[in-house]
Amino acid sequence: MSLLDNLNPPQLAAVTLEPRHALVLAGAGSGKTRVLTTRMAWLIQTGQVSPHGLMAVTFTNKAAREMLTRMTAMLPINTRGMWIGTFHGLCNRLLRAHYRDAGLPQTFQILDTADQLSAIKRLLKAAGVDDEKYPPRQLQNFINGAKEEGLRHTAVEAYDSFSRQMAELYGMYDAQCQREGVVDFPELLLRCFELLSRNAPIREHYQHRFRHILVDEFQDTNRLQYRWLKLLAGGGAALFAVGDDDQSIYAFRGANVGNMAEFEREYAHGAVIRLEQNYRSYGHILDAANTLIRNNSGRLGKNLWTERGHGEPIRVYEAMTDSQEAQWVVEEIRSLVAEGRQRREIAILYRSNAQSRVLEHALFSAGMPYKVYGGLRFFERQEVKHALAYLRLMENPHEDTAWMRVVNFPARGIGARTLEQLADIARASGSSLYAAVAQVPGRGGNNLAQFAALIDRMRFETQNLPLHEIVDHVIEASGLVPHYLQEKEGAERVENLRELVNAAAAFAAEDGYPFDAAGALAQTLPEAGIELPSPLAAFLSHAALEAGDNQASEGQDAVQLMTVHAAKGLEFEAVFISGLEEGLFPHENSILEQAGLEEERRLMYVAVTRARERLYLSFSQTRMLHGQTRYHMRSRFLSEIPEECLKWLTPKTGLAGLPPAGGSSWARSAWDDDRPARGDTGRSSKDAYYGSSQGYAGRRADAGVEVGGVLFKVGQSVAHARFGEGVIVSLSGSGTDAQAQINFGKVGTKTLALGIAKLDVV
């Protein structure tokens, strides 16, 4: 048995490529992970590289683990100390090893997105900046965007006073982080990049060490990550990048698809290998995906094909309401299960997490086991974050974010007033809050001193304990467990805190600790005299970098619910894509720009290609969103799939948005024909069509509302001075209370009071 058995020609070519830079364009289901892992095993087995000389980078911890598992299945070697991990994990590892050269305290902590936001809010408050004018969220995006481009605040281009101020705040934020000894996610990368570019001995050490660098999901790299890779490969390493430009769905967090084309031009010219044979899905599913994605521009080009037959058509269902849609999904799943399919092989996908609720409700009512991915994860739960904050303070009491989080939780008589005093003193002396405690007078100062003493005491009392006992001690001594025990709804929180103890034990015992920073360092850099981070520090990194699984009902055969983003890289026998509505999928925030729309289309492409055998598409005429009923047209993506791949399960007459009776090919006729050219959203024509259809107006039996002598009806076109032309989608109330929900197309749907808003009937 050879590693190379059963590879198709392009796969074989990729696996056994000479040591040189190469780009593998790997379509969905074309054996991408297999190629990556087989190449790693092959390189090692043939003695071309030692396990230490190989680095493999992924985006998710799951992918890293999968890679490790599959590689060791082929080639049983000791993987301890191998550099296989996420960009963030590997950078963390490097920074831990060289914290001094990186200008960080040994105990530096990692801020997740939420921590970062609260740090920013605290900064704005301390600096007396108007957070109306400089919204914390926007500043966060500004900072992260700059860091992802590799720019410090002094390098950010600021042409106007607003961005100059933002850059200024960015600088203050970095100073605050430095003072507190914390780094945010993008900082891990930037700091690591700067370390390598400025410190020649360290750079050369790693450049010399890594002979082969393999990158998974290359289309998701941002500019900084690309530069980081180039820097590491600068000593002659072969960069083997695997990706699929059609599956680039992370532009919103800085991913730059352009890296692929640039990489080909700069490095991999003449070494592009395409994997286009798909081993996953039947023909109809692939045809749908191929046709859909052809609407995008600037693709590197790729067409999936299969040796399997067409398979079954893609089933399409239109529901009246979101709950009816959910009901239908459950019914279909019932019959799939009755046919003998496993529930874990069935996935329900949606664009945004908020959509899961209706589906969960329907599944729950039907007694159908299900598992939701996404949403709140274990390490993001309030009580767990509180416990982690205590642990972080024990490691580094100067971390003000953690301090503020728990200084008065559970309540210990430290109020806003006292904390304000403390913050003032700390700011004046440029010290941390912890360091300023002694200077606060009065009862507040006394309480603060007791809190600081609590932290010190917990550190002292646990200093020689194993990790899980440290955690166990802290959740009690901090008062968290006692607090939640006396709270009405606290039982589950206490359970989660106890679970944190288990997580710590598991982390110390198994893969976590050796796999993470410390163990790897011990193996890889004994010569450098590296001080190992404590198990607690390693555990805290782990908690920040891997937020953990969600509420996983272990072992149960359960239907899988997740967002399309979360589904990337996975596959199922049967897939439901729900909520295929304009404004939802494609999402309304992305519709206006071509780039945004194309990313949505790639997202749809990812969703479609998750299915092996059966694919179901569904949409609903009405949906509860933001607490109110909204009306959407069906997604344009439905009309971008060839009709011959589809099988409509719902009658094609009498439904809103559809043409009147008859015509089996309405899906590609009615509004496709008069749809404006690409680039336009096509909303206006559709809205006009709504108005004249027998859609909602007839069914909802709305006689209309009269205000000021004008009769308003659902479906009617109206004009507003600011929002432009729109269509009334619903009416409520009467007289002076009358309100209308109006779809203004590009502007969105607004609810207006008819007595106040000046509306003209068009």
Place this chain on the structure above:
DNA sequence: AACCTCAAGACCTAT
């Protein structure tokens, strides 16, 4: 200082 109520804003995706 703690507790409560109400309003506003988010809700799109996530290492």
Place this chain on the structure above:
DNA sequence: TCTTGAGGTT
């Protein structure tokens, strides 16, 4: 719909 923050009350 849910969470967060502000403001008022005890």
